[in-house]
Amino acid sequence: MTREQxxxxxxxxxxxxxxxxxxxxxxxxxxxxxxxxxxxxAVASRPEVVSLAGGxxxxxxxxxxxxxxxxxxxxxxxxxVALQYGSGQGDxxxxxxxxxxxxxxxxxxxxxDVVVTVGSQQALDLITRIFIDPGDVxxxxxxxxxxxxxxxxxxxxxxxxxxxDDQGIVPESLAQTIYALETxxxxxxxxxxxxxxxxxxxxxxxxxxxxxxxxxxxxxxxxIIEDNPYGLLGFDHEPMRALRADSPDGVVYLGSFSKTLxxxxxxxxxxxxxxxxxxxxxAMESAxxxxxxxxxxxxxQYLATQPWREQIKTFRELYRERRDALLDALDALMPPExxxxxxxxxxxxxxTLPEGLDSKAILPRAVAERVAFVPGTGFYSDGSGARHMxxxxxxxxxxxxREGVRRLAGVIEQEMQLRDTFGTGxxxxxxxxxxxxxxxx
Ligand SMILES: Cc1ncc(COP(=O)(O)O)c(C=O)c1O
Numbered sequence: 001m002t003r004e005q006x007x008x009x010x011x012x013x014x015x016x017x018x019x020x021x022x023x024x025x026x027x028x029x030x031x032x033x034x035x036x037x038x039x040x041x042a043v044a045s046r047p048e049v050v051s052l053a054g055g056x057x058x059x060x061x062x063x064x065x066x067x068x069x070x071x072x073x074x075x076x077x078x079x080x081v082a083l084q085y086g087s088g089q090g091d092x093x094x095x096x097x098x099x100x101x102x103x104x105x106x107x108x109x110x111x112x113d114v115v116v117t118v119g120s121q122q123a124l125d126l127i128t129r130i131f132i133d134p135g136d137v138x139x140x141x142x143x144x145x146x147x148x149x150x151x152x153x154x155x156x157x158x159x160x161x162x163x164x165d166d167q168g169i170v171p172e173s174l175a176q177t178i179y180a181l182e183t184x185x186x187x188x189x190x191x192x193x194x195x196x197x198x199x200x201x202x203x204x205x206x207x208x209x210x211x212x213x214x215x216x217x218x219x220x221x222x223x224i225i226e227d228n229p230y231g232l233l234g235f236d237h238e239p240m241r242a243l244r245a246d247s248p249d250g251v252v253y254l255g256s257f258s259k260t261l262x263x264x265x266x267x268x269x270x271x272x273x274x275x276x277x278x279x280x281x282x283a284m285e286s287a288x289x290x291x292x293x294x295x296x297x298x299x300x301q302y303l304a305t306q307p308w309r310e311q312i313k314t315f316r317e318l319y320r321e322r323r324d325a326l327l328d329a330l331d332a333l334m335p336p337e338x339x340x341x342x343x344x345x346x347x348x349x350x351x352t353l354p355e356g357l358d359s360k361a362i363l364p365r366a367v368a369e370r371v372a373f374v375p376g377t378g379f380y381s382d383g384s385g386a387r388h389m390x391x392x393x394x395x396x397x398x399x400x401x402r403e404g405v406r407r408l409a410g411v412i413e414q415e416m417q418l419r420d421t422f423g424t425g426x427x428x429x430x431x432x433x434x435x436x437x438x439x440x441x
Contacts (some may be wrong), residue, residue, distance in 0.1 A: 044372035090116025100408030106245035120268035168205030197346025363421030
C-alpha cells in the first residue's frame with residue numbers, strides 16, 4: 001500500500017529515528033533538547049581522558065563496608081517501615097536531623113518547615129512548579145547552575161542573569177535589574193542564588209553583600225531561593241552563615257546530602273516559610289506520592305550512628321588537596337591571558353579564555369587531546385558565556401588533575417596561535433540551555 005492509498009492513516013513518520021508524536025508535545029517540552037555536547041562527553045568518560053568536566057562527588061572516600069552494613073541492618077531490623085510508602089513531607093526523624101545539620105550554618109528551624117526531596121534538584125523543580133507560569137521572570141547569577149537553568153526552561157521561565165564577580169552576586173546589578181524589570185512591567189517571581197562555593201563560578205558571596213542582597217530583595221518583596229549543596233565543604237574557615245539564617249520569611253533554603261554523603265541516596269530538602277512549605281508538600285505528593293522511605297531511613301541511620309562530621313572533614317581535606325593541585329597547575333602552565341577564580345570550597349573553578357577563543361569550539365580538540373571541561377555556554381540561559389569554561393577538581397586524583405591542565409594548556413596555546421595567524425574570531429552566542437547530563441551538572 002502506498003501512502004496515497006492508505007489515505008494518510010499511517011503516521012507520516014515511521015521508523016525508530018523519527019518521532020511520530022512530534023506535533024503532540026506540550027509547548028514546555030520544546031525547550032527540552034539534549035545538548036550537542038552530550039555525545040562528546042560519552043567519549044570524555046573513557047579512562048584515558050582526564051575529565052575536569054564532571055561534578056561527581058568522590059564517593060570512593062566513603063567507608064563503603066559500613067554503608068553496606070547499615071543498609072543491610074536497616075532492611076533486617078526496620079524493613080516493614082523502610083520498604084513502605086512514607087509521608088509526602090518526609091520522615092519526621094530525618095527532618096529533625098536535617099535541622100541539626102543546618103544549625104552548622106546558623107539556621108534555627110524546626111522539622112515542621114522542612115520537606116525532604118529527591119535531591120535538592122527535586123526541590124528546585126517543586127519550587128519552580130508552584131511559582132512559575134510561562135514567561136515569568138526568575139533572576140539568577142550569570143553564570144548559574146545548569147540543572148536549575150534546565151528546570152527553569154522546562155517551566156518556560158524567563159531567566160534574567162545578574163552580574164557576579166569574585167565576591168559573588170553584585171548587589172548594584174541586582175537592584176538595577178529589579179528596578180528595570182519592574183519599570184518594564186515584568187515583575188520578578190524569585191531570585192535563585194548559590195551564595196556559597198558557587199557552581200560553576202567557584203566564588204562565595206561575602207558577608208556584607210549577603211545583608212545587601214537580603215535587604216534589596218526584602219524591599220522589592222522578592223523571594224530568595226538559596227541553593228546550598230556545598231556550604232559545608234569549605235577549605236579555609238567555619239561554614240558561612242546562610243542567607244536563610246537572617247531571613248526566615250524571605251528565603252527558601254535548599255540543602256542536600258549529595259556532596260556531604262552520597263548523591264546515590266537522592267536525599268535533599270527544602271526549608272520554607274510555612275505557607276510555601278504546605279504547597280511544596282502537595283506538589284511533592286502529586287509528583288511522587290512520597291520520597292523513598294528506604295533512602296531517607298538509611299541517611300537517618302547514617303547520621304545517628306556514624307561520625308558524619310568527621311566524614312565531611314575527610315571530604316574537605318580531599319577536595320582541598322585537589323583544589324590546590326588544580327590552582328597550582330593553572331598558575332604554572334596556563335598562558336598568562338587566561339584567568340580563573342580561586343574557590344575556597346566546593347568543586348569548581350571558572351576560567352575565562354582570551355578574547356576570540358570559544359570554549360565550545362575548543363572542546364572537541366581538547367577531548368582529542370584527552371582532557372575535558374564543560375563549556376561556559378551551558379551556564380547561561382541565553383547561550384552566552386563562550387569565553388568561559390568550568391573546571392572541576394572533585395573527581396580526578398591530583399596527579400591526573402595536573403596532567404589534565406598540562407593537556408588543556410597545550411590546546412589553548414594552539415588555539416591562541418591559530419587566532420593570531422588567522423585573525424580574531426568572535427565568540428558566538430550559542431542560544432538555548434545546554435544540559436550536559438547529571439554526572440556533569
Ligand atoms: C548548585 C547545585 N544545586 C543543586 C544540585 C543538585 O543536587 P542534588 O544531588 O541534591 O539533587 C547540584 C548538583 O550538582 C548543584 O551543584
